[in-house]
Amino acid sequence: MKPVPEWATKQYPNIEIPVQINKLNIQGDSSDYHVLWNAAQKIKGVDGLILEIGVRLGMGTFTIMNSCLANDDKHRRYFGIDCYGDIRKQYSNKLKIHAKYNLMAFAAMNEQDFTLLEMEDFEFFNRFADGIPIYERKIWETNQYTPEDYEWKDIVNKYALVHIDGPHRMQDVIDESEFFLPRIPVGGVVIYDDIDKYKKKYNHDEYEPTILEQGFEMIEKCGSKVSYVRVKEHD
Numbered sequence: 048m049k050p051v052p053e054w055a056t057k058q059y060p061n062i063e064i065p066v067q068i069n070k071l072n073i074q075g076d077s078s079d080y081h082v083l084w085n086a087a088q089k090i091k092g093v094d095g096l097i098l099e100i101g102v103r104l105g106m107g108t109f110t111i112m113n114s115c116l117a118n119d120d121k122h123r124r125y126f127g128i129d130c131y132g133d134i135r136k137q138y139s140n141k142l143k144i145h146a147k148y149n150l151m152a153f154a155a156m157n158e159q160d161f162t163l164l165e166m167e168d169f170e171f172f173n174r175f176a177d178g179i180p181i182y183e184r185k186i187w188e189t190n191q192y193t194p195e196d197y198e199w200k201d202i203v204n205k206y207a208l209v210h211i212d213g214p215h216r217m218q219d220v221i222d223e224s225e226f227f228l229p230r231i232p233v234g235g236v237v238i239y240d241d242i243d244k245y246k247k248k249y250n251h252d253e254y255e256p257t258i259l260e261q262g263f264e265m266i267e268k269c270g271s272k273v274s275y276v277r278v279k280e281h282d
């Protein structure tokens with residue numbers, strides 16, 4: 048056994064560690080990130096969470112967060128769902144540590160709130176079907192405390208923006224859409240990734256009419272990505 052460090056023997060230890068962040072390294076594995084940027088520009092004033100399925104090294108969430116920041120859309124909660132788990136070499140748990148470090152650091156440097164939920168998409172659906180608990184006093188709306196600000200807990204089950212970029216089999220994308228589309232309010236957006244890559248196991252063109260039937264309109268389709276905005280209330 049190693050000896051207990053001296054600081055751990057003190058009451059109320061308080062340690063200052065000098066930190067120097069040299070650089071963050073955010074990487075993507077796709078193209079056409081401008082589709083994400085443009086979609087995020089549309090959601091200012093739309094209530095709801097921002098969520099990405101399939102985070103990898105963070106370029107998707109990074110692009111969305113930057114777009115919201117550039118739009119002065121600052122009071123957002125960002126969630127990423129990704130199991131990593133060494134399911135493939137390029138989605139390893141080592142990579143997860145890099146993703147966490149880079150995204151958390153970037154978010155914190157910009158006073159933004161990002162949470163990585165380390166689980167598969169269907170685990171999320173089973174556990175968060177009734178929403179995600181959000182603890183927040185909205186003093187930023189008024190800049191002073193009012194009695195309403197003390198209603199500080201919300202179970203939020205609405206999504207202003209969803210980026211679908213996890214597993215790319217047809218049934219996975221359908222399950223994800225069935226979960227998220229009804230939870231997107233009017234003005235909210237959804238972006239699908241890799242629509243041009245896996246034609247055999249995932250044919251987005253076949254599924255698109257179902258998205259449109261549910262009250263969405265296409266914003267933009269370019270290369271690997273397509274975005275839609277909800278224009279009609281969900282039935």
Ligand SMILES: C[S@@+](CC[C@H](N)C(=O)[O-])C[C@H]1O[C@@H](n2cnc3c(N)ncnc32)[C@H](O)[C@@H]1O
Nearest residue numbers: 075101103106107129130131138167168213214
């Ligand atoms: C294409 S990468 C995401 C790229 C990222 N959005 C970007 O823009 O750079 C796909 C990610 O989905 C994750 N993934 C695969 N199957 C998943 C599942 N069933 N649930 C959650 N995440 C999954 C993988 O671990 C991987 O990190």
